[in-house]
Amino acid sequence: MQYIKNDVKTILEKIKEVYSLKTDTDLSKKLGVTKSFMSRLRAGERSFSPTKMREVEALLYAKQIITCSYLEGGFEPSALDTTSVSPEMRKRIIEVVKGKCQLCISDAPFKDSSGTPYLIVKPLQEYEMSTSSKLTALCPNCSARVIILKNPKDISLLKSFVHL
Numbered sequence: 001m002q003y004i005k006n007d008v009k010t011i012l013e014k015i016k017e018v019y020s021l022k023t024d025t026d027l028s029k030k031l032g033v034t035k036s037f038m039s040r041l042r043a044g045e046r047s048f049s050p051t052k053m054r055e056v057e058a059l060l061y062a063k064q065i066i067t068c069s070y071l072e073g074g075f076e077p078s079a080l081d082t083t084s085v086s087p088e089m090r091k092r093i094i095e096v097v098k099g100k101c102q103l104c105i106s107d108a109p110f111k112d113s114s115g116t117p118y119l120i121v122k123p124l125q126e127y128e129m130s131t132s133s134k135l136t137a138l139c140p141n142c143s144a145r146v147i148i149l150k151n152p153k154d155i156s157l158l159k160s161f162v163h164l
């Protein structure tokens with residue numbers, strides 16, 4: 001077995017290599033995607049759908065190759081992750097809100113390995129909707145909702161919480 005990085009460019013080059021494909025046109029045919037999709041994929045403008053990704057992984061697996069992102073060690077911090085809040089502060093805030101999301105007032109979807117309810121704790125300014133440094137504790141759904149919808153009502157609701 002060979003392990004490779006779970007990175008689109010690495011994956012595409014590997015498939016070309018192990019299936020002896022000379023051009024991106026051959027590669028597109030092999031993967032059942034259009035050539036323009038392939039260009040966008042290479043440019044980082046598109047990604048494989050989960051179904052297509054499984055097909056791609058199966059193609060590699062057939063040649064005894066496994067794509068493994070976790071072998072690289074550590075994940076890139078995503079837009080949803082806490083960026084500037086210390087672990088201690090995060091824990092304290094989650095205690096203050098009793099493990100409940102401040103927008104939907106639901107319990108955190110799960111607890112982490114230390115038993116702390118999983119909520120995303122960030123200052124409002126990190127949602128780029130406000131200059132307020134007031135901290136928010138949100139479930140992953142609501143955090144994504146704030147980022148995607150940029151709804152001023154959500155932000156003013158969050159600002160109204162006085163205890164954080």
Ligand SMILES: [Zn+2]
Nearest residue numbers: 101104139142
């Ligand atoms: Zn929520």
